[in-house]
Structure formats: structure tokens, C-alpha cells
Amino acid sequence: MAVNLRAPEALIPIAGARWASTDAAIKKPGGDDMALLVLDEGATVAGVFTRNAFAAAPVALAKHHMACAAPRALLINSGNANAGTGREGEADAAACCARVAEELGLAADQVLPFSTGVIGEKLPMSRLDNAIPRLTRALDSHGWLAAARAIMTTDTVPKGASRRVRLEAGELTLTGIAKGSGMIRPDMATMLSFLATDAAVPAADLDLALHAAVGASFNSITVDGDTSTNDAAMLCATGAGAALDRDHPDWPVFVAALRDLMIELACAIVRDAEGATRFITLAVSGAADADEARQVAFTVAHSPLFKTAAFAGDPNWGRILAAVGRAPVADLVIDGVDIALDEVAVVAGGQPREDYREADAARVMSQPEFRVRIGLGRGEATATVWTSDLSYDYVRINAEYRS
Amino acid sequence: MAVNLRAPEALIPIAGARWASTDAAIKKPGGDDMALLVLDEGATVAGVFTRNAFAAAPVALAKHHMACAAPRALLINSGNANAGTGREGEADAAACCARVAEELGLAADQVLPFSTGVIGEKLPMSRLDNAIPRLTRALDSHGWLAAARAIMTTDTVPKGASRRVRLEAGELTLTGIAKGSGMIRPDMATMLSFLATDAAVPAADLDLALHAAVGASFNSITVDGDTSTNDAAMLCATGAGAALDRDHPDWPVFVAALRDLMIELACAIVRDAEGATRFITLAVSGAADADEARQVAFTVAHSPLFKTAAFAGDPNWGRILAAVGRAPVADLVIDGVDIALDEVAVVAGGQPREDYREADAARVMSQPEFRVRIGLGRGEATATVWTSDLSYDYVRINAEYRS
Numbered sequence: 013m014a015v016n017l018r019a020p021e022a023l024i025p026i027a028g029a030r031w032a033s034t035d036a037a038i039k040k041p042g043g044d045d046m047a048l049l050v051l052d053e054g055a056t057v058a059g060v061f062t063r064n065a066f067a068a069a070p071v072a073l074a075k076h077h078m079a080c081a082a083p084r085a086l087l088i089n090s091g092n093a094n095a096g097t098g099r100e101g102e103a104d105a106a107a108c109c110a111r112v113a114e115e116l117g118l119a120a121d122q123v124l125p126f127s128t129g130v131i132g133e134k135l136p137m138s139r140l141d142n143a144i145p146r147l148t149r150a151l152d153s154h155g156w157l158a159a160a161r162a163i164m165t166t167d168t169v170p171k172g173a174s175r176r177v178r179l180e181a182g183e184l185t186l187t188g189i190a191k192g193s194g195m196i197r198p199d200m201a202t203m204l205s206f207l208a209t210d211a212a213v214p215a216a217d218l219d220l221a222l223h224a225a226v227g228a229s230f231n232s233i234t235v236d237g238d239t240s241t242n243d244a245a246m247l248c249a250t251g252a253g254a255a256l257d258r259d260h261p262d263w264p265v266f267v268a269a270l271r272d273l274m275i276e277l278a279c280a281i282v283r284d285a286e287g288a289t290r291f292i293t294l295a296v297s298g299a300a301d302a303d304e305a306r307q308v309a310f311t312v313a314h315s316p317l318f319k320t321a322a323f324a325g326d327p328n329w330g331r332i333l334a335a336v337g338r339a340p341v342a343d344l345v346i347d348g349v350d351i352a353l354d355e356v357a358v359v360a361g362g363q364p365r366e367d368y369r370e371a372d373a374a375r376v377m378s379q380p381e382f383r384v385r386i387g388l389g390r391g392e393a394t395a396t397v398w399t400s401d402l403s404y405d406y407v408r409i410n411a412e413y414r415s
Numbered sequence: 416m417a418v419n420l421r422a423p424e425a426l427i428p429i430a431g432a433r434w435a436s437t438d439a440a441i442k443k444p445g446g447d448d449m450a451l452l453v454l455d456e457g458a459t460v461a462g463v464f465t466r467n468a469f470a471a472a473p474v475a476l477a478k479h480h481m482a483c484a485a486p487r488a489l490l491i492n493s494g495n496a497n498a499g500t501g502r503e504g505e506a507d508a509a510a511c512c513a514r515v516a517e518e519l520g521l522a523a524d525q526v527l528p529f530s531t532g533v534i535g536e537k538l539p540m541s542r543l544d545n546a547i548p549r550l551t552r553a554l555d556s557h558g559w560l561a562a563a564r565a566i567m568t569t570d571t572v573p574k575g576a577s578r579r580v581r582l583e584a585g586e587l588t589l590t591g592i593a594k595g596s597g598m599i600r601p602d603m604a605t606m607l608s609f610l611a612t613d614a615a616v617p618a619a620d621l622d623l624a625l626h627a628a629v630g631a632s633f634n635s636i637t638v639d640g641d642t643s644t645n646d647a648a649m650l651c652a653t654g655a656g657a658a659l660d661r662d663h664p665d666w667p668v669f670v671a672a673l674r675d676l677m678i679e680l681a682c683a684i685v686r687d688a689e690g691a692t693r694f695i696t697l698a699v700s701g702a703a704d705a706d707e708a709r710q711v712a713f714t715v716a717h718s719p720l721f722k723t724a725a726f727a728g729d730p731n732w733g734r735i736l737a738a739v740g741r742a743p744v745a746d747l748v749i750d751g752v753d754i755a756l757d758e759v760a761v762v763a764g765g766q767p768r769e770d771y772r773e774a775d776a777a778r779v780m781s782q783p784e785f786r787v788r789i790g791l792g793r794g795e796a797t798a799t800v801w802t803s804d805l806s807y808d809y810v811r812i813n814a815e816y817r818s
Binding site (some may be wrong): 058063064065066067069093094096097098130131132189191241317321322323324326328329330331333334337338339341344346347349357361363364402403404406407408411413 | 467468469470498499500501533534535637644647719720721722724726727729732733736737739740741742744747748749754762764765766767798805806807809810811813814815
């Protein structure tokens with residue numbers, strides 16, 4: 013199903029970060045569904061979380077714990093989101109943290125909980141309870157790929173990537189995993205990502221790096237416009253390697269490598285989008301500002317009519333034009349709009365080009381990957397957004413998810 | 416395919432309004448695809464048009480003509496939207512008006528053009544040209560139902576309704592037809608509607624009545640969130656019957672009857688939505704103001720995850736809660752949120768009710784029609800929005816539309 017996406021063959025371990033995964037019988041149809049990341053003392057952690065007003069119990073607790081203490085352990089379960097579960101859900105998330113803390117000799121607020129899966133069902137606490145000691149005994153710095161599998165829900169391929177960054181201060185390593193394949197849009201849709209580097213970075217600067225990288229990566233993808241109650245992207249710096257901060261001359265190189273890694277993971281989520289048969293890059297240019305460039309890109313990316321045309325490989329550029337026309341942009345003038353599909357120029361000045369041949373555009377749109385380039389002719393700002401098509405299988409997967 | 420929708424058996428003629436329809440071989444797979452409405456002298460006409468920035472050539476021309484003269488004829492073709500056709504499209508729309516005017520002895524700006532169908536293809540002018548004299552010779556006050564068929568594109572059922580309104584001034588009649596089944600959302604998505612009454616109403620007051628009625632009807636439906644370049648709803652008052660204006664004591668009764676008729680037509684569009692298997696009413700209450708009530712209703716109505724769950728008849732209320740949580744409403748608190756499916760209370764104070772049984776909710780959601788009631792616990796404002804589910808057939812219809 014996934015578009016040009018393979019599981020990573022190997023992920024580079026990060027000194028000072030160890031993973032364990034296990035099958036706690038939470039997730040149907042089986043497989044590992046719990047993972048634990050433990051960080052050496054002295055690590056720093058940054059996070060971005062869902063903006064959904066109804067954030068799940070673990071999200072609220074993770075944010076609270078991060079405000080209280082330096083995190084040392086991240087516990088993730090798949091198969092159950094612990095969302096819409098009220099006070100009992102909050103107590104369950106807290107009990108999980110306490111249990112991990114007890115096993116590892118930490119304070120409960122040094123443990124961050126994460127859950128993903130079905131909304132509105134209670135966590136099966138006895139199963140989680142039984143699994144936690146198995147996790148704490150199995151920690152291994154080579155556990156990244158197994159963890160990438162354990163956090164999957166409707167994902168068909170585990171997602172992970174690594175980067176080595178050569179800096180003047182020495183070589184640093186970055187490794188990240190992610191899950192998500194539907195309910196994906198900006199502001200942290202149903203996705204989780206866990207990233208770590210061996211750099212030593214002050215917590216405030218790590219937060220700065222994560223926020224700088226998330227806009228162009230996880231907040232620039234959309235599958236269906238739905239967001240989740242549970243999304244989070246976490247960046248850990250174990251401190252085993254070179255020290256870096258925002259004033260270091262190597263800082264921009266580090267942030268660029270982080271953004272590049274996060275774009276790869278974000279695009280992997282879109283490539284594995286529920287029912288996706290195409291991976292589509294929407295590149296908007298000539299906007300008056302970055303916000304309007306993003307608005308136009310997301311309006312096209314969310315258009316069911318564009319997405320079904322993409323599924324059909326049908327160069328129905330009228331649907332692209334109609335979506336651009338309803339984007340919330342003031343005083344947009346059609347005469348300035350150009351549209352190209354990869355290298356095939358389709359619309360110039362709001363009208364089909366004289367030399368446009370539909371067969372050329374059909375050839376582009378029948379590929380597994382293509383780029384829609386939209387010029388607005390209003391300014392210099394640009395935006396890139398990645399999305400997938402809308403297929404029969406999207407409907408099947410989401411109609412059958414709980415059955 | 417359509418959910419509890421039948422073609423109207425008869426539509427009441429409106430004195431002073433005559434229709435003709437014909438097959439001009441514009442539309443695949445055939446059938447009538449042109450219609451002409453001619454109004455007696457003295458009629459007034461009001462219209463609301465798409466807010467898409469890239470309004471099609473006929474929309475721009477219809478607005479221009481309405482500003483210049485009192486309309487006497489409305490020419491509609493289906494099968495070709497005459498959108499994204501540039502200067503040539505504008506010239507074609509103008510030529511159609513001139514041709515009708517010539518046949519009827521009118522000025523060209525007394526004719527309003529409307530087109531619906533595929534975007535980006537030139538109108539087949541010689542076919543339209545040949546058809547126009549056939550139309551002007553066949554005008555008949557009983558032509559409403561045939562016209563309702565002629566303006567259809569992917570519609571499976573012609574849509575029309577009539578009302579008789581007994582007023583102190585005498586009995587008035589209202590008849591309307593509509594087309595649309597996808598690319599439907601507020602602000603006049605791909606839909607056309609033509610309404611007429613025999614009342615004599617000043618043009619400014621007729622405009623007031625149409626705008627008062629459109630918010631609760633055509634602007635309260637959504638199929639897929641896409642809007643079109645061609646939408647229009649037109650209200651004609653022929654003046655053959657009693658005189659009415661905004662200061663008349665019967666005015667509110669007239670407006671209420673118009674709104675009621677337009678809601679029936681709007682809901683008919685949703686019932687005939689592309690691939691629809693369910694007709695869903697979203698009723699939001701307890702909002703701080705009407706705008707936030709509508710925002711919440713539309714956010715749920717546009718959620719592909721809610722729409723696929725509805726297709727499956729799956730009471731996955733977590734998806735409703737998650738959609739409410741991402742609605743653009745400031746400071747929404749989950750503790751105030753109640754959700755019911757018809758009479759089955761599901762969520763109270765943001766949590767599943769103790770007495771909730773999934774089987775009860777599944778019974779509601781497996782019906783062809785049901786109501787989702789969402790209470791926000793913030794105030795007194797309400798909104799009602801109608802939508803459909805997202806099915807395999809929605810994808811099929813929109814992936815295959817041009818092939």
C-alpha cells in the first residue's frame with residue numbers, strides 16, 4: 013500500500029538512550045504494543061503536543077510532568093488512546109508512570125506517558141502493569157526499530173531514520189521514529205514521534221530546535237484534515253556527545269539536520285497514509301506571505317475532489333483551480349495563477365496554456381509521486397505541503413477500523 | 416443511491432414564469448442539458464452567487480447583467496461549467512445571452528447565463544446556438560420538473576418543491592428546483608437553484624428575503640467541503656399575484672415559507688450527495704454564539720473520520736469528540752460537552768455515560784437518517800447543519816467523473 017516506502021534497514025543507536033518493546037495484548041491484531049525509552053541522567057527533553065482542545069489524559073500528564081521534573085523515561089502504548097476516558101483515564105496514566113518509576117528507581121514525574129489507538133476505551137491496566145517489568149528488564153540501545161514497530165497502529169511500515177552530523181565539535185548522531193497514517197494534519201495530528209541525539213543541549217535550546225523544525229515537517233503534512241487528541245513529537249538530547257547551544261556556530265547545521273530528519277519521517281507518514289496510492293507534493297510560490305502560501309497549499313491538499321482526481325490519475329486541473337479559489341486569501345486574482353504538474357505547465361494566468369496537452373499531465377498524475385506547483389503571482393513567499401490521494405481503501409480502512 | 420429522496424410528482428406552476436428544456440448534446444450520458452426560464456415583464460429577480468475567487472464566466476456576467484437591467488430570461492446549461500475558460504469563456508457566455516435576447520426580443524443584459532459541469536472546457540457554441548430557438552419556441556408554465564432534470568449533472572434524482580402560502584392578501588405560490596450532489600458546502604458550492612413566486616415584490620426586498628433564507632438552507636449543508644466556481648441561487652417574483660414588501664404584515668410568513676422550501680431543496684441535495692448512504696443532521700446547542708455553533712457543526716460534518724464511521728454505521732463517538740475538539744473555538748472545555756445520537760445519550764460532561772450501551776448507538780447510526788446532537792454547555796446559541804457520509808461510491812464517482 014505505502015507509496016515508495018520501505019522499513020529502515022537499521023537505525024543508529026544514540027549513546028545514553030535505550031529502548032525496550034513488548035506485546036501486552038492491547039492492540040489487535042497483535043504484535044508489540046508497548047515501548048519504553050529510558051534516558052541516562054542529565055538528558056534534556058523537548059516536546060510539542062496536540063492543540064486539540066480535548067487532549068487525552070496522557071498528553072495532559074506528560075505536559076504536567078515535563079513542567080515538574082527532568083524526564084528520564086517515556087512509556088508508549090499503541091492500540092488504546094486513553095482519550096475520552098475522564099478522571100479514570102487520568103488515574104490510569106498516572107499509575108503507569110508510577111509503575112515505571114518504581115521499577116527504574118525514578119520519581120513518577122520523571123516518566124512521560126503516551127498512548128495511541130482507539131478513543132473512549134479504558135486502558136487494560138492489568139496487562140500494562142504486567143508488561144512494565146518486562147520492559148524495564150529488556151532495555152537496549154539497539155531497540156529503535158523494534159520500538160518503531162511497537163508504536164504502529166494502522167501504519168503498514170515502521171518509520172525511522174538516522175543522521176550523522178559532522179560538526180567542528182565532533183560528530184553527532186540523530187535518530188528518530190514516528191507513527192501515523194490517518195487523522196493527520198498540521199498541529200500534530202494522530203502521530204507520535206520520538207527523536208534523540210547524543211548532543212548535550214540545554215532544555216530551552218532543545219525546545220527552540222524542535223519548534224524550528226516542526227513547522228516545515230510534521231506541521232506541513234496532511235492526510236485527511238483530522239487531528240487527534242494524542243499527538244506528540246518528543247526530542248531528547250542525552251548529553252553523551254558534544255555540547256551545543258543556540259549560540260554555538262554549529263547550531264544552524266544541527267537544526268538543519270534535525271529538520272531534514274523530521275521531514276523524512278513526516279513524508280514517511282504521508283507515504284503510508286491510509287489507502288494512499290500517491291504521494292503528492294504541493295509547492296506554492298508567489299504568495300504575499302508564508303501564511304497565505306500555506307493556506308493555499310492546505311486548501312488544495314484537503315480538497316476531496318482534488319484527492320479523488322489524484323487517485324484516478326486524472327489531470328482535472330479545474331479542481332485545483334477551484335480549491336485555490338476558495339482558499340481563505342483576500343483579493344486573490346485568477347489572472348496571476350499558474351499551475352504546473354511536475355514539469356508540465358498547465359495553467360498560465362488563470363487559463364489553460366495554448367500548448368497544454370492533457371496526455372502530458374495525465375502521464376505526470378499517473379505516477380506514484382508527483383508535484384503540483386501553484387504560482388500566485390502576488391509576492392515572494394513559498395510553502396511546501398505533502399499529502400496523499402483519497403482512495404477506496406481510505407474509506408475501507410476508516411469504516412472498518414474498530415470491527 | 417439517494418437517501419429517502421424521490422423525484423417530486425408535480426410542481427405547481429407560477430403565473431408569469433415559463434420554462435423550456437432540450438437536449439443540446441452537451442452532457443454525457445445524454446438527456447436534456449439546456450433549460451430556459453422566461454419571466455413576464457415586471458418581474459423582479461434576486462440572486463446569491465459563489466464566493467469562490469475564481470467565479471466562472473457566466474457568474475460574472477449574470478452579476479453584471481443584474482446590475483444593468485431587470486432580468487427577463489435565465490438560460491442554464493449542464494455538462495460544461497464554462498469555468499477556467501478565460502476571455503473566450505466570457506465571450507461565449509455573452510453570445511448565449513445575445514442569442515436568447517434576439518429570439519425573445521429582449522436586450523442582451525436582460526438574460527442571465529448559468530452553467531454547471533466540467534471545468535476548463537470550452538462551451539460547444541454551435542450546439543448551444545442551435546438549441547436556443549428550440550427553447551424559445553417551447554416555453555410552458557408546466558416546465559418546472561423537466562427543467563429540474565435538465566440542470567442535473569451527477570444528481571440521481573431531480574429536485575423540486577412547491578408551497579402554497581395563504582396570506583391575508585390572498586394565496587401565494589412558491590416553486591423551486593435545485594441541482595447539486597457533490598462539491599457542496601456553504602457559500603454556494605456546486606449547486607444551482609431557481610425559485611419563483613407569483614408575489615409582486617420590490618427587487619431590494621426580494622434580495623432581503625433570499626439572503627434571510629439562504630443562511631439556514633443552502634449555506635447550512637455540506638457534502639465534502641469543496642465549493643464551486645458556478646454556484647447560484649436565484650429567486651424570481653413574477654408579480655402576477657399579491658403585492659408584498661418588507662413592511663407588509665404577511666412578510667415574515669412569506670419569508671418563513673421561502674426558507675422552509677429552500678431547506679427542503681438543500682436537504683434534497685444532501686440526500687442525493689455523491690455516494691451518500693446516510694443523511695445526517697448535526698444539531699449543535701449550548702454555544703456562546705451562532706458562529707461557534709456553526710463552526711463546530713461544520714468541523715464534525717467535514718471530518719472524513721466521522722463520515723467514514725457514519726458510512727460503517729459505527730458509533731465511534733471518539734471521532735465526534737476529536738472533531739469538536741479541533742473546531743476553531745476558543746477555550747472549549749471538554750467537561751461541558753454532551754453528545755447524543757437521536758435519543759441515545761452517549762457522552763455527558765466529556766465522558767461516556769455510565770448507562771451508555773454501544774448497541775443502542777449502533778442501532779441509531781445504522782439507520783439511513785439520524786441526528787447527532789452536540790451540547791457545548793457555553794451558552795444559548797444553536798446551529799443545524801446537514802451532511803452525508805463518505806462512502807466507496809463517493810470516491811468512485813469523483814475518481815471517474817470525467818472518464
